[in-house]
Amino acid sequence: MTFLRLPLLIACLSLPTFLSLQTFAAPGASTSSAAANQDQTEPAATAPSSTAQELYASAQSDLLQIRVLLKNGHSQSAVGSGFLIGTSNLVITNFHVVSQIALEPDTYLGEFKDTQGKSGDIELLAVDVQHDLAVVRVNRKGTGFFNLTETPAVLSQGEHLYSLGNPLDLGFFISEGTYNGISHRGFSEQIMFTGPVNPGMSGGPNVTANGQVAGINVAHRRDGELVSFLVPATFAQKLVASITDSSKPPEDFKPIIGEQLLAHQTIMMNTLLATPLTSKTLGPYSVPVRESEQVRCWGSSDSKREKTYKTDQINCRMESAIFVSNDLQTGQIAINHKFVQTDQLNSLRFSNLTGKLFNNRLNSNTKDEDITTSHCKEEFIANDKFNSRAVVCVEGYKKFAGLYNFTLFTASTDEPLMSLQSRLDIDGVSFENGQKFVSQFLAGLVKNPNTNKSSPMKNNAATSSNNPTDTALPTGTALSNSSVSSKKEAK
């Protein structure tokens, strides 16, 4: 499946499945504090432990664990967290916690469990796939501890924040960490939180020391330590505001999710195509890359090994993706340029090598529940002085109309002893956008008129020296996470 090709660096916090919602009616104080003052005067003075203690004590009755169960057998399939909003019967959680209910309501159902161990049914009312949020209705009311406001909480870097939830289905936790600004790696903002957010805490609330909701636990970086992400509370507020008492759950969430994905890809592609692609030099070739806040590029080279050829690579990928289901993550772009040259092989042997590099570039072509098979076009093309073989393969999403995955891979066919092999992956975009990006990308592959073949490799890709592929990132490199961007309301 295509989505697995880019291991998501961010672990979504629902384990296989976990939601915990804890709600607690905090004694009266809560509401006012939320609305009010941002000047948290004495967080430093208060011993952190006691703040956490007080917060948990007042929050626990509004905190819930959200569980997705198989209808057949009632065994749990996913678990996360959630919390009751104000005094309503609405619970906020992450979309990725309840995605199975949204996509396969015939197979899955949900329930909540509170901090006292009592459980009850939940009803999925609304989803916001872009921001990874969902609202469910339960048969109990909140105490009014967690409130969502239209204006976001004003936070200062280093400020203490507290995440609540039920990690790993162990029991309800409160964990302390600090606010570290906003991440722009995705197409919508996320709060960077330096604190433990473990699988199962997804959908749980994150609050300031005085109980104001700052965000919703959503993800953490697997390659980092305590680098976690929160969905800003304003997105949750917007989603909740779209729901009235009489709101009924839609019969089928798929068209709604499809629309949200389409809206997201429009924003994504508009951002990515807003400016012309940047050009980098690899040997005699100029190659297009998209370097931006959302797409990061890394360079690597493996000339060290005892080989008869040398490879230089530029890898660009987005660090965010939209979670649709465990099998389907979308809204991603990856670019790879591989420049291979040899001074020891002759052209026949070198072409045999490049043919092998060009093989198996498609991840899978077998029939699939979610995605159609690949449909490909291949051609020898000439662009100015650059000759190459290009293959474009497109597959469609079966469940969501109008969304496609594009894969383009090319191999230069104009130099006997060097080969430029480029690859572009675009997941979850409209056909028009995908095609537009593909043709811009192809137009960006050119050969510089008077380059002497000797120039080995001027690769000004990224600063980092060693980052061969997109999976393993050196520790200490910050990457960011998935999410969504625009202020799009999901109804």
Add this chain to the structure above:
Amino acid sequence: MSLFYFVEILNHSGDVQARHKFSELPIRLGRGYQNDIILDDHHTAAEHAIIEQDEHGKLILRDLGSQNGIKIKGKSHTQIQLDGDKVVHLGHTPIRVRDSHYQVNAEIISDTIHNRWQGWPLLVCSVLIIAALSLSEAWVNDITENKTTDYIMGVFPWLLSAAAWAGIWALANRVFGGAANFSRHAFILSCGLLIMQLIEYIYTILGFSFSWEAPILYKGHYAIAVITATIYYHLRLINPRRRKLLKILCIGAALTVSGLKLLHNYQTTNKYADEIYMNEMLPPAMRVSRNHSLAEFDQSILTLKQEIDSEREKALKEKAEKKSATTK
């Protein structure tokens, strides 16, 4: 001129197993020890049949009242007129009777090439072909700096596998056809490998130089064809008599395997082709056909949308039908 009668006991493939010469008639055949020819066959009677002359002086075989009788091509007779070519079954034993006037077929001219090409020259030739194939394969795939010894060592697995393959056929040949014919079997294999390699060159050149990708996408079927042809020649060497039947069987098997492959591809990938695209590369100097412009390529991508959307619709329809069928 004295007349002799020959009774030939045949094996089931029609070759003579034993030949008995008589100068007088009648000749008695049966399992009992009073007979002129004793048949070691439990399906014959103690006194099974007799060869004598009828009133016109013709040679006949007469049944002496046995249970299983005398048969030609499965049909029972009580008395058969013998002409030297009829094969008669007594019980399970086929026999043929000829006299010394029988006219044999004309002498067959010895096929000198056929005879010279066997034994060690053929074996040397096979070894050379296989070694050449393995060396060229090793050379073209060598991307680390292999030493000469690596190349030489690389030949042995090829030769050993070839010997094992030819050995199995030679064993079968020894059992069912009398002679082992090892070197001929080895030669058949090496020719098969050589042809397979040539086909690979041909479709690579067609695809890369002339932009004709279609043959590459079905390359699995050429392998099937070459393998069945090779097996056909092995079988033909073992049993040269039934060429036509072997041909039909082999073509039938090849078509079945190819058909299954197409069906399997279609079921798993919705396409009949083995490959989704052509990955073979040759040096740029070997490009012959023209390159297309970006705009042309862009246009061709457009057609994909319709293909995908129709596949999606088909899949959704099937799913809906399945669902409505189960809910009913």
